[in-house]
Amino acid sequence: MKLTNALLGEHAVIYELFDYLRDTILKSDDIQDIYGATAVVERLLLSHAQIEENLLFPRLEPHLGQMGPLAVMRAEHRQIDELFEAARRETDIDALRSVIGNLLELAFGHFQKEEQVLFAMARQHLDEATLTDLGDEWAVSRNVTINR
Ligand SMILES: [Fe+2]
Ligand SMILES: [Fe+2]
Known part of the structure; x- marks a missing residue:
């Protein structure tokens, strides 16, 4: 599998988590719920960016x-x-909602740019074998088994 396809698959899952976090800031009045949902998104998003x-x-x-x-x-x-x-430092729930709203907007726009511009450039400049080798490295770092 090409690395670009692996990253697109990660985007798909993270979009679902963005919706979950947005629902949480809209519906919950418990700041601990919002911190918890934010921590899940943070962990996945940071490991995605590192890859x-x-x-x-x-x-x-x-x-x-x-x-x-x-x-x-x-x-x-x-x-x-x-x-x-x-977000981790913010103790006022409305201010926290606003920080997370900004974060979701920035992260969504970032994902769109990667999909529409950066990944297209990757497919243009890197050949299929290189992208597939990088896909194997992705699988190792994510503990996914690929048989090819
Ligand atoms: Fe990124
Ligand atoms: Fe990304």
């Missing part, structure tokens, strides 16, 4: 350079980290 930064971005760098789309994607990963940190 992109460790496996995909370094392979694209020779083709795209350090600036441009890779710099934007890395900066957005940092901004998302900072919003999770702000």
Whole structure:
């Protein structure tokens, strides 16, 4: 499996978690519920971003350079980290809802850019064998068995 397909599959699952977190901030008046839902999304999103930064971005760098789309994607990963940190520190429930609303908006836009621009560039610049080898590395880091 190509790494880009693995990452798209992760996006699909994380979109479901974004909906879950949005439902929680809309429906729950218990700040602990909101912290709990946020922690689940944070764990998955951070490991997803790490996989992109460790496996995909370094392979694209020779083709795209350090600036441009890779710099934007890395900066957005940092901004998302900072919003999770702000959410962990926030003790006012309405302010917390607002931080999480911003986080969801940023993360959704980030995913859209990756799908529409970055992953398309990856398929353009990296050949099928490279993307498949990177897919094998993804499987190791996620403990998924691939038979090929
Ligand atoms: Fe990303
Ligand atoms: Fe992503």
